Amino acid sequence: TAALTVARTTVGLYDDPDAGDNLHNDPLLHTATELNGDSESDNDTHRARVLRTSANSQHRQFQVPTPLEYEAPPSAAQLYCDSHTEWFGRLVLLLVAVLHAKHRVSFRACALILFTLNTILIALNVLQPTNPLPITLHTIINRFDLQDRFTIYPICGSCHRIFPIDAPIDTLCSDCDSRLFKPISDRLFRRLTGRQSQRPPPICAAPIQLPSSLLADFLTRGDNEESCSSWKSRSTVPGKLKDISDGDIWKTINGPDTRPFFLDPQDDGELRIGVTMSLDWCAYLILSRSKYSYPFSSQVRSYRAENLLVSFMTPGPKEPTGSQLQNYMRLVVDDLLQLYDEGIIYHTPAYPQGK
Structure with a gap:
């Protein structure tokens, strides 16, 4: 039986704190609450209205299915060997990972270490330009499979009812009518940026x-x-x-x-x-x-x-x-x-x- 795979979003335990959370804090995007006699009829503005759809009823008995089979995760030794083709390259990646995880060296400092060592090794012809070191900590985290394995589920901030990760953005809690996602009114956002808005983050969530x-x-x-x-x-x-x-x-x-x-x-x-x-x-x-x-x-x-x-x-x-x-x-x-x-x-x- 093939293992059941479920799409997930990570908790972000290793997210760069300097990068900020643009989606949560964007004042151009999360500006609407509910329509209150506004004369605007833009389709995007209408998306800000909270709709009590029939979709709420299907989340009453939400369950996370248990897979019948789990494949073996990659071994640490194999991940280490695959992280870089050169032995000294692997040591550099491991050193930076330990500096961050054990000694809390920041993302920017780790990136500076990687960039500097990569430049020096290439200049000394020890490392080929076609096979450089990664220059971001995110790449090291991915190569060593250090990401957290949580799935982030939107929850009701009042009663803590858990909802699927793909719940519609206009979903209300079926118990207390609380909004699950931040309201969207992206008309101003699109005017100033020329980009479509992303899916809004949940107001409250749990890993x-x-x-x-x-x-x-x-x-x-x-x-x-x-x-x-x-x-x-x-x-x-x-x-x-x-x-x-x-x-x-x-x-x-x-x-x-x-x-x-x-x-x-x-x-x-x-x-x-x-x-x-x-x-x-x-x-x-x-x-x-x-x-x-x-x-x-x-x-x-x-x-x-x-x-x-x-x-x-x-x-x-x-x-x-x-x-x-x-x-x-x-x-x-x-x-x-x-x-x-x-x-x-x-x-x-x-x-x-x-x-």
Whole structure:
């Protein structure tokens, strides 16, 4: 079965802060609220009117489908080898990526480093002009596959109902009649710029990634896949609790077929992973500069920081209420139920054919 691919927009964790957000802040574009007796009849102006279309009803039960199969992401070693043909070129790209990710060197400074080194290496005839180094950090991020894997969904700023990414720009929340997208009145915009306006950004949005997708990346890192299977062969001593697999829940929880989920002797090589869930409201100080706050997370394998799987982040600055949080939890729980009831085929380095 071919893996299901879903179009997504990224959260922009690695976006250049100096570039600005022109679409959000363009005063020429987002100038209309609602028509209030204005005599203008321009077709573009009419697009500023909020329409209560029948399309709202189809978003009531919006769900993010869980793919039946996940292809193996490219390995870090392969990405490194493919980043540049010259060994010293690869080292330069890796150095700049580390400077930005680890030491917060700005996009402009990284671009200056790349441009300078590229010019020097070409002048010394060490690097051919036909095979230059990239001169932007964005290119390095793409070559090393460092983009975030979230999908940005428009949400209602009042009730936090989640809508599809392709929802019409005139959509209103079916629960509270709140507008999802910024209003458009691009007549002035076109007059001054001569360009057509872009799709407006949502007023409120949330990044979401299903736990099944997070596990696909998790299983390709290091020895995670082997470690997740190690509990099958470990020895236990009655009365001694060494890790989670010694607990009663691990030994007594049943699978969808009512047989023990973790101790089934007929699991036929199937990998079964226990996932704990938590809500981290203490991330406010860390994420106070971001438009997203308070990540929901799933934790696996001894609660190591690198194994913290962030499934969604709710918009700040306040934490959502219990009813608002259910909109996010429903997507996560539905995905976990698919993993529990049916399972998903993952292609991993140890099982490229799928397991």
